[in-house]
Amino acid sequence: MNIARIVVLIIALGAGGVAAYLARGTEENTKPAAEPVAQLPTVEILVAKSDVGLGQLLKPEDLQWQTWPASAAGANLINRAGRADGIKEIAGSIARSPFFAGEPIREQKLVKATGSGFMAAILPTGSRALSTEISPESGAGGFILPNDRVDVILSKREKNPDGKGSDVIQSEIILSNIRVLAIDQAPKEKEGSNSLVGRTATLELKPEQAETLARARQSGTLSLALRSITDANAPEGRPEEQVQRRSESVNVVRYGVANPTTAQK
Known part of the structure; x- marks a missing residue:
């Protein structure tokens, strides 16, 4: 008599587990798919590759293009789409103010000093x-x-x-x-x-x-x-x-x- 009760109990528990598994699977299938994350439009702007000190002569290796949010790329930044030769154009300028690594290059802080000394340039x-x-x-x-x-x-x-x-x-x-x-x-x-x-x-x-x-x-x-x-x-x-x-x-x-x-x- 006790063995029969145990068998019935095991069968009931197994049936309950199967039912719960099937119910969970049905619930997961009915969940809506996650919406894809919107990608912000970006551009490439010219930045300092390393720290640039006051009065330093900029060389091509001091500059690099970096991805930047298009909404934050103001008109005073050098955009690669509009100035593909930006690195070549900026090289040879003198920094009138320091730049930190990764800081966007602004021409207002530079001066072309061909034939002039550093002090006259800054x-x-x-x-x-x-x-x-x-x-x-x-x-x-x-x-x-x-x-x-x-x-x-x-x-x-x-x-x-x-x-x-x-x-x-x-x-x-x-x-x-x-x-x-x-x-x-x-x-x-x-x-x-x-x-x-x-x-x-x-x-x-x-x-x-x-x-x-x-x-x-x-x-x-x-x-x-x-x-x-x-x-x-x-x-x-x-x-x-x-x-x-x-x-x-x-x-x-x-x-x-x-x-x-x-x-x-």
Whole structure:
């Protein structure tokens, strides 16, 4: 009797498993097929194959074509469909700004400099490059690098008006938020170094600023004050509050002791 019950139970379980398998297969067959993923249209644009530094002369091996979403390929990018010889056309240009590997090449950041030097090539239209001597003490301890922004400070020693004690030292900012083009002959940071201790700084100036700096070099000592990177878009030139120099505070050194005072008109 018990054997018969066991056989019946086994048959029932087997039938149930078969029924479940058949039901699952029917359900899978009734599922709708997955829709194919839409392929975005792409184009090939010209990019930097490796990092390109400021002032670097581009060679064909520095460039390559790369697949790019057509919707993101703006008119300022070099499209292979429209310029199949793009690599040959761009080779020989000088980078006015750095490029990272894989970054699209934009002609606005390049310049053709046939017969011209590097500095003339990267100098913006209407600007002038003027050099001035610096030292570690007057150049922020060597931490000023190309493309940094600085204020130019003029310090002059004058006779004490009352005729007593040591001379009066007067300092003023003559140029503000000026871009550094190069330190000595290095237009970019040296590899493995976070500072350049040079003796000459080349500054990017407007013509009237170049005249101001040239006069200042003959009348006193120049120092460069490093500005924050967030000041890149601040107004350039000479701050309005610095125009009236005589109303500024100066540092009077008497017998080796510094005392703040105000210059007299």
